[in-house]
Amino acid sequence: MNLYNVLVKPVLSEKSNAARENGGKYTFEVALKSTKEDVQRAVEKIYGVKVVGVQTMVTRGKIRRRGVHLSLDSKSKKAVVTLTAGAKLPLFEDQ
Numbered sequence: 001m002n003l004y005n006v007l008v009k010p011v012l013s014e015k016s017n018a019a020r021e022n023g024g025k026y027t028f029e030v031a032l033k034s035t036k037e038d039v040q041r042a043v044e045k046i047y048g049v050k051v052v053g054v055q056t057m058v059t060r061g062k063i064r065r066r067g068v069h070l071s072l073d074s075k076s077k078k079a080v081v082t083l084t085a086g087a088k089l090p091l092f093e094d095q
Helices: 014-023 036-047
Strands: 007-010 025-030 051-059 063-066 069-072 076-083
Touching: 007 036, 014 025, 025 036, 036 051, 036 076
Parallel strands: none
Antiparallel strands: 007 025, 025 076, 051 076, 063 069
8 A cells, every 4th residue: 555545544532642642642633444554654755754653543434314314424543643752753743
């Protein structure tokens, strides 16, 4: 898998911001077919930092209702990347 297609977008929420500030953990939405090794290689190559660990999770799609019609959102995959002590990603620190 192409490394630039692995990382879809960063996840910016209260929980991910707290994890980033306290433990040096960064959260990304990643491609469904990507593996932990793909995510690690992509972060190391794109941002030039050393990754200690990667945790992934697949979230199922939510059921949406519009009147009598039901639809299902597509599922997605998130990855929580732990960096070495003192390392930071400039993408998150500019905000």
